[in-house]
Amino acid sequence: MDYDDVHPQARPMHAIDKYGPKFVSKAEKFQDLAVGNSDEENSAGGFDNTPIPHAPPGYTLKFTFHRAVNLPFADFNTLSSDPYLVAQLNVDLPKRHKQDPNLTYRTPTVQKDTNPVWNKEWIVANVPASGFELKCRLYDEDPADHDDRLGVATVEVNSIQPDWPGIKEQPFKVKKRKASKRVYFFREIAALTSPHSDREARVIVSVECLGQTQGDDGGHMYTVGPNYWFKHFSPLIGIIAGTKDEVHGEDDKKAVTHYNFQAIQVQLRGPVPPQLYHRFVEARSFVAGIFKARTLSGRILKHALHHQHERIYNFDKTTLYGEFPSPCVELTQKFLEFVHYSQGGRIFTYVLTLDGQLRFTETGREFQIDLLSKHTMHSNVSSYIAYSGEFFVCRRQRHRRQNSVGEESLAEVSNDPADYELFIDNASGTYRPNGECLPLLREFLSENFPGLRVTTLDCQKDEERMNSLKEEQINRKNRQGHPITLLQQSSSSSLSLSSFDEESDRRSSVSSKEQRKHATSTIQA
Known part of the structure; x- marks a missing residue:
């Protein structure tokens, strides 16, 4: 890509960004009068010694996000999108606290392509034998406004065994749930000119089991590479x-x-x-x-x-x-x-x-x-x-x-x-x-x-x-x-x-x- 004429785009200023801190500054004064200023030395927070809940060793899995096909376009002028994928791995391992985030992975963005090819790998250790749910959320990158949701595909595996064959370049349907209505409105308009085209978006994913994760404690799921x-x-x-x-x-x-x-x-x-x-x-x-x-x-x-x-x-x-x-x-x-x-x-x-x-x-x-x-x-x-x-x-x-x-x-x-x-x-x-x-x-x-x-x-x-x-x-x-x-x-x-x-x-x-x-x-x- 020729970057000579490419410049970063600033996301628009929201009113909440400008007035939010001022509002909180005023509200804080009234809160301090009501509850009193806290002693910073004894404030809650900082180091937390809560242990990771114990679990048997899990499996190390390699997720490969190959490509997507027939994605809707978010830019009506170019009839295309700038898609990227955000994967979230959900398992039934207990967390130390409910605020602990799930593991996520983001692919790079492919510019102006409704059939993007990523071929990106994500290796995760200690995925439990009880299986996983992999949410693949697809977005259109738009730094000048906000990123449109193109849909979500879900990969579900109920159990993992040492001889689990894995998943090899399997397509998963991209559902419209919580997707941008504007994006699919554009798609319906485009379909009028090509009524026989395939309009079902899919994402192609592979999952390979690399074996059991080393160690005695499988309660800590983490990214290997x-x-x-x-x-x-x-x-x-x-x-x-x-x-x-x-x-x-x-x-x-x-x-x-x-x-x-x-x-x-x-x-x-x-x-x-x-x-x-x-x-x-x-x-x-x-x-x-x-x-x-x-x-x-x-x-x-x-x-x-x-x-x-x-x-x-x-x-x-x-x-x-x-x-x-x-x-x-x-x-x-x-x-x-x-x-x-x-x-x-x-x-x-x-x-x-x-x-x-x-x-x-x-x-x-x-x-x-x-x-x-x-x-x-x-x-x-x-x-x-x-x-x-x-x-x-x-x-x-x-x-x-x-x-x-x-x-x-x-x-x-x-x-x-x-x-x-x-x-x-x-x-x-x-x-x-x-x-x-x-x-x-x-x-x-x-x-x-x-x-x-x-x-x-x-x-x-x-x-x-x-x-x-x-x-x-x-x-x-x-x-x-x-x-x-x-x-x-x-x-x-x-x-x-x-x-x-x-x-x-x-x-x-x-x-x-x-x-x-x-x-x-x-x-x-």
């Missing part, structure tokens, strides 16, 4: 700034420019250690209403946060996709590419989901847009996650003082993972991850990013060192400069779900006045 990734180019900042990055295509012959604000999703190989299990912290009276959506203000703000997530992790024609069959050096190199090989003194905000998906964007005062760098947005308002915090990557130097990260060399950037070190912490007031779990996080990341040295920092026990290292990152960023700096004044309607976010603002070595001066000079340049 592949290690797929999405790189999103959000217009939220990129279009405003007009800044672009140069990315080489698969053939490395042609450079492609994209808006440079990026959001990354990387699926890591499970299982995520079961001890990595954290709930949102009810630090303020309105927070529980957001995640549980039991109050009017909570429903409004939750809806607004979902829209924020969709804008940052925006799928459109510029979204990049790739995958690796398993953790490898090439995956580590791709991760280093995502973090710009430690250049620019960047710091990133991340969330690790229960199924091992790592989501992150760059953070900092220059990206201070309402709710942008909050872990709530990254988790898409999930009640439970595995872990969250901030991280940055630096070039390793053999001789450097303990509390310092060395400046990267001006020489050619190295793509050897052994030359880099990942510093990752638990600085998240939204979920307040337990620092005692950091060794488990380090082990999990080291297994998924071979060759990369991982160092963990406890935001409480290692506070002095952590702040010192981040201060050096900020200073490096200021010295090396940034293409552009964007500032948005925080107002009384801005919501901070993380007490650490406020501390992050205070520890910046550059005052707001100096940043405005730097922003003005950069834009003029």
Whole structure:
């Protein structure tokens, strides 16, 4: 695909996005008067030691989403669709909490094709012998509006045995249930010109049993592979700034420019250690209403946060996709590419989901847009996650003082993972991850990013060192400069779900006045 003339499209601003935070800010004052401000130190949430319910070992299954045929078209002008498939795996394994999400998988989008071919695999471990229900929901991607539902196909298997033959490229009917009425209205109109055409949409799926999952406890179902990734180019900042990055295509012959604000999703190989299990912290009276959506203000703000997530992790024609069959050096190199090989003194905000998906964007005062760098947005308002915090990557130097990260060399950037070190912490007031779990996080990341040295920092026990290292990152960023700096004044309607976010603002070595001066000079340049 030629990306030269392709630009990210911003989803339209909803009124709830603009007025939702202001409404909640007013409602919060009345709630605080009624129930009193909660003691943040004793707030409910954070680390949850609820064990995974025991179950016998299950089976490892490989789902293959081959293609779909005769899908309805959602674009009347082109008589086509931009279809993608979202699979949800439902089983009868008990959950630790009902809020724990089911496993899902999303295919890449195929542009302008009502007979899309994906041929994408999804390997899941510990599927119980009692079988499964696989919901295959089909959508038409439309970043300028909202994604239309094209229908849903269901694959049901009542039991799995060691000799189960599996399913081989079997078609499943796409039902219209909960599909967009507009889409099927278009189809009926088109059928008038071709009354003898086959109008039954189907999706072709295979399921292969790879054997019994190793281990004694089958209560934890998880994604084994592949290690797929999405790189999103959000217009939220990129279009405003007009800044672009140069990315080489698969053939490395042609450079492609994209808006440079990026959001990354990387699926890591499970299982995520079961001890990595954290709930949102009810630090303020309105927070529980957001995640549980039991109050009017909570429903409004939750809806607004979902829209924020969709804008940052925006799928459109510029979204990049790739995958690796398993953790490898090439995956580590791709991760280093995502973090710009430690250049620019960047710091990133991340969330690790229960199924091992790592989501992150760059953070900092220059990206201070309402709710942008909050872990709530990254988790898409999930009640439970595995872990969250901030991280940055630096070039390793053999001789450097303990509390310092060395400046990267001006020489050619190295793509050897052994030359880099990942510093990752638990600085998240939204979920307040337990620092005692950091060794488990380090082990999990080291297994998924071979060759990369991982160092963990406890935001409480290692506070002095952590702040010192981040201060050096900020200073490096200021010295090396940034293409552009964007500032948005925080107002009384801005919501901070993380007490650490406020501390992050205070520890910046550059005052707001100096940043405005730097922003003005950069834009003029």
